[in-house]
Every structure is written in structure tokens, then in C-alpha cells.
Amino acid sequence: MTEASRKTRVAILISGSGTNMEALLEDMTDPAHPGEPALVLSNRDDAGGLAKAEARGVPAAVVPHQGRPRAAFEAALAAELARARAEIICLAGFMRILTPGFVQRRAGRILNIHPSLLPLFPGLDTHAQALAAGVAIHGCTVHEVTPQLDAGPILGQAALPVLPEDTPETLAARLLPLEHRLYPQVLRARLSGRSDRIALLS
Ligand code: GAR
Numbered sequence: 001m002t003e004a005s006r007k008t009r010v011a012i013l014i015s016g017s018g019t020n021m022e023a024l025l026e027d028m029t030d031p032a033h034p035g036e037p038a039l040v041l042s043n044r045d046d047a048g049g050l051a052k053a054e055a056r057g058v059p060a061a062v063v064p065h066q067g068r069p070r071a072a073f074e075a076a077l078a079a080e081l082a083r084a085r086a087e088i089i090c091l092a093g094f095m096r097i098l099t100p101g102f103v104q105r106r107a108g109r110i111l112n113i114h115p116s117l118l119p120l121f122p123g124l125d126t127h128a129q130a131l132a133a134g135v136a137i138h139g140c141t142v143h144e145v146t147p148q149l150d151a152g153p154i155l156g157q158a159a160l161p162v163l164p165e166d167t168p169e170t171l172a173a174r175l176l177p178l179e180h181r182l183y184p185q186v187l188r189a190r191l192s193g194r195s196d197r198i199a200l201l202s
Pocket of ligand 1: 014015016017018019020021049092093094095113114115123140176179
């Protein structure tokens with residue numbers, strides 16, 4: 001493979017079921033994709049996504065956060081990422097906050113998917129936040145990670161209507177397939193050097 005067609009090595013960080021991870025891995029099975037999976041990392045050894053990654057032949061590792069200082073956790077993460085020669089990091093349901101130092105050393109090379117239309121509803125319980133606010137439209141955002149939580153430049157968003165009977169659970173269930181469409185499109189665009197923001201409507 002020539003240098004011009006060399007694929008970017010993508011690490012995916014998860015904490016749970018890893019359905020967004022699967023969407024990214026599935027998209028990278030396309031030979032024309034500009035990225036290739038380098039590693040899946042989880043901070044939890046019970047993350048369902050680990051087995052899904054292994055079933056696809058993607059190396060998966062656990063870096064536990066429990067029982068050690070944040071600096072040691074991040075040093076272990078960094079060592080795994082370096083070993084896998086990861087060039088870009090996709091947070092996909094990774095439920096740990098990374099320190100400003102870790103993020104700044106990888107400025108512009110960490111993406112995250114967040115289940116709200118940022119800047120609305122950063123943090124946790126986004127579907128309940130959306131229902132409590134009475135918004136008519138909800139969605140998800142893929143953004144660049146910066147030291148300030150859920151506040152980095154927006155790379156793409158997907159939106160859906162909030163229905164009168166919606167609960168946090170039904171909203172989450174209807175949003176997840178949109179997340180699975182949005183994140184792969186944003187990663188492809190990013191790795192192809194495109195800077196247009198992606199907008200999807202349900
Ligand atoms: C997704 O809904 C993702 O947007 C959210 O966690 C879920 C992970 O599902 N991420 C966050 O809340 C990050 N703050 P998955 O493990 O099936 O991809």
C-alpha cells in the first residue's frame with residue numbers, strides 16, 4: 001500500500017454494549033474506508049462490546065479505572081494506544097472523563113458521540129433532560145473532544161422529533177439507530193479531510 005492510500009489507525013474506547021463501536025467497525029470493513037481498526041479498549045471488563053470486537057477479529061483490551069489514581073489509569077490507556085499505534089480515538093459510550101492533559105496531547109484526534117443536540121444537555125441522563133426541558137426535537141452529536149466536557153467543535157448531528165408519549169427509554173431506543181448512522185459518516189469525513197458538518201434527520 002502506498003503512503004497516499006495508507007489507512008489511519010482508529011482506536012475505539014467503550015464502557016458498555018458497544019453498538020456504536022460495532023457501527024464504526026462495520027463501516028471500516030469497506031476496503032475503500034480511509035481508516036482501519038487498531039484496537040478496542042474498555043475501562044470495564046464486563047463491557048458487552050469487548051466480545052463483539054473480538055468476534056470481528058479486532059484486538060480488544062481492558063484498562064480498569066477502578067482502584068487506581070486517574071494518572072495511572074490514563075498512563076495505562078496511553079500505553080495501550082501507543083502499542084496499537086492508534087492515530088485517532090473514537091469515544092463510543094466511554095463513560096470516563098479524560099483529563100485536560102490527556103486530551104490536549106491528542107488535540108483534534110479524539111472524537112465523541114453524545115446523545116443530545118449539543119450544546120443542549122451535556123453530561124448524563126440526556127434523554128430525561130430533554131423531556132424535562134420540553135423540547136420538540138432531540139438528537140445526538142459527534143464532536144471533537146476538548147478539555148471542557150461535551151463542548152468541543154461539532155462535527156455532525158442527527159435529530160428526531162420528541163413524541164408526546166416518549167420516555168427516556170423510548171427516546172434512547174429511537175435515537176440509537178441514528179447514532180449508528182451518524183458516527184461512521186463523521187469518522188469517514190474526518191479521515192478524508194472533509195470539514196463540512198454532517199446533518200441527519202430521522
Ligand atoms: C450511546 O447512546 C452514546 O451516545 C452514549 O452512550 C451510549 C453507548 O451505547 N454516550 C454517552 O452518554 C457519552 N457521554 P453503545 O455502547 O451501545 O454504543
